[in-house]
Amino acid sequence: MHIAESGPADAPPLLLLHGGGVAGWMWRPVLEALRTPVRALVPDLPGHGADASVDYRSHDETAAELERLLEDRAPAGATVVGFSLGGQLAVLLAARRPELVADAVVVSAQAKSIVMPQLTLAMLAAAAPLAKWRRFARLQAKELFVPQALLPEYLADSARISKATLIASVGENLRFTVPSGWARPAERAGAAPSALVVVGAGERALMRDSARVLHEARAGSELRVVDGVGHGLPLQRPDLLAGILDERIARAHPRG
Template sequence: MGIDDSTYVHGIHVVHDGPREAPPLVLVHGSGASGSSWGPVVPVLARRHHVIRVDLPGHGQSPPAASYDVPGQAAVLAAALDELALSSVTVAGHSSGGYIATALAEQRPDLVGALALISSGPSPDALLPQPAVLRALIAPPLGPLMWRVRSDAMLRRGVTAVCSRPVTVPDDVVDDARGISYRTFRTVLRRNTEYVAERNVPTRLEALDVPALVVFGTADPRWDPDAVRLYDGTPNTRVERLADVGHFPMLEAPAETGESLLRFLAATSR
């Protein structure tokens, strides 16, 4: 597979997989997760690409930040890519990571050659009622208490609750989730909502001159799967639906997800 190492770049934790001379692919995780959430799909991607996984501020092994607004997180990512001397890369974001990727393209079009959004809800009104285990962990007044006493089993249930297919949650995903504070998580969720409420994602993509791939599971329990139709008419955007897949395609269908990304990468590199 080539290299496999981790470092800190502009204050955030970054993991490299695959040969450095290969075309770069940046992977951005969603709220409450970390770069480790991409683990099952990395081996197939790293055979052909230099895969760069980041832990956003306050997530995984990255330290907290003063602000968690989406443009601010995108600016941190931009500074890290500058430090790595990367430009015109493909950036793939899972869930709210797709918002960070989109904001990066808005701020620094020189850094983003293509976008891939996986399970990224298009607008706030597409959000479904959340599974009970997530409500217990998030909603006040019990949320802070539940957050302090959460077990590994509860963290795993939090992941599997948004999946449609049976999954095995990797240990590093659980370990990284344990390190996120309740305040950080709640703040990140609010800032994500503000970003898509200001302007929905399809509208933002339409304003960008960047090829985009949108991947959505047809059984996503977090976002209304029918809402993916909002992306269908977006110029320069390809939509792929994964049958019977929930919110976490990288865990539920790593082979399908990896192949979708590879097809897109091959098409945009021509």
């Protein structure tokens, strides 16, 4: 897994997990807006960006790779932030390995499986070639609020993404439900990490419902509904998300 690492070696570790169809570059505006020094760990997930040649296969396999990353580079725990598909992975990491997650910030993650996902995936398979069509990719970029400065990277990644990655990642996304470890943190070994669940007020009802499900399942978590934001907070309002992260990082990693 390709990992971009930046920031002071002794700064609080921050793992940023991108959504499906984009790559680690999507976090650049947030990192630029942060006031808190961090050691940022930004992977390109399988099938995306620099790892486009290795198809995405499952959340389980990807989460296992991310666990090894944290064991190696942040064994005392990191603030883990995930958007959309990356948000689901953040939930899995916090559920499976709470000792590696000092704090989880879950942005726009679906947590309710849809009816008849096979039909949706069949339609997606038929439409997969559209991802390589530049005009269609530009329309998708607009939906995700990709800024003009990052548009070339989005278009390049859209052209590289394989049908196998598209079907596997979207399939995992559609079938995702709250894992038991997330719902019962008090029963896990070690200190239970905190969590913040964030959703845009302008997102689909399914996404808003999913945010409530995640919040209600985890005692002590916080829920924040952001007015004026759709499915694309990190790119639509990077300044706002950076401000949230400044507060969370200070709480998870207080300075002596």
